[in-house]
Amino acid sequence: DTGVSQDPRHKITKRGQNVTFRCDPISEHNRLYWYRQTLGQGPEFLTYFQNEAQLEKSRLLSDRFSAERPKGSFSTLEIQRTEQGDSAMYLCASSLGSGARYEQYFGPGTRLTVT
Amino acid sequence: EDQVTQSPEALRLQEGESSSLNCSYTVSGLRGLFWYRQDPGKGPEFLFTLYSAGEEKEKERLKATLTKKESFLHITAPKPEDSATYLCAVQAPLIKAAGNKLTFGGGTRVLVKP
Secondary structure: OOOOEEEOOEEEEOOOOOEEEEEEOOOOOOEEEEEEEOOOOOOEEEEEEEOOEEEEEOOOOOOOEEEEOHHHOOEEEEEOOOOHHHOEEEEEEEEOOOOOOOOOEEOOOEEEEEO | OOEEEEEOOEEEEEOOOOEEEEEEEEOOOOOEEEEEEEOOOOOOEEEEEEOOOOOEEEEOOEEEEEOOOEEEEEEOOOOHHHOEEEEEEEEOOOOOOHHHOOEEOOOEEEEEEO
């Protein structure tokens, strides 16, 4: 059981720089989700893919954020012109289908620190 | 908009001291209520899904119950390894693709002392 993997686990960057995170879902899962979690809070939904199609984006996902899932496999989340407010844990999750019968499994997260 | 509120924010227990965590939710047409456990610096780990009022699920020392307005996570005779943050999340009805996201509460940080 390989689980959801994320890379890198930690990223420190200076304000104004661009960063990109990668998520590899569980192999047979065709749904992929990105969440953001700040200290002491629960995760907040950012965006959702079904295969390669991005089907929903949260209002939290400003124009500086872009996510892709080419070929419906791994996904990348890019943040351009990072701001200190972007500092958070970025979590990826995947599921086998949509709906409550298909629980979402989370990866270990990428912790971003913007200095 | 869906809302999830967890209480208490933090809970300190002695080993063996049973307690309950509360998750109150406001959502039109709940499709599922989920409990996750999260250890520091790690991603949430799935525990339970509850679908309808009256449903109960158990796993080791944990038991989750659901009513029409709230869910409880009961921890029976906890051990230090049960120390973690417990997160509750809801999934709303599917409207196009909007219903697939989870809406989380703020979590309850549980510390079990030996």
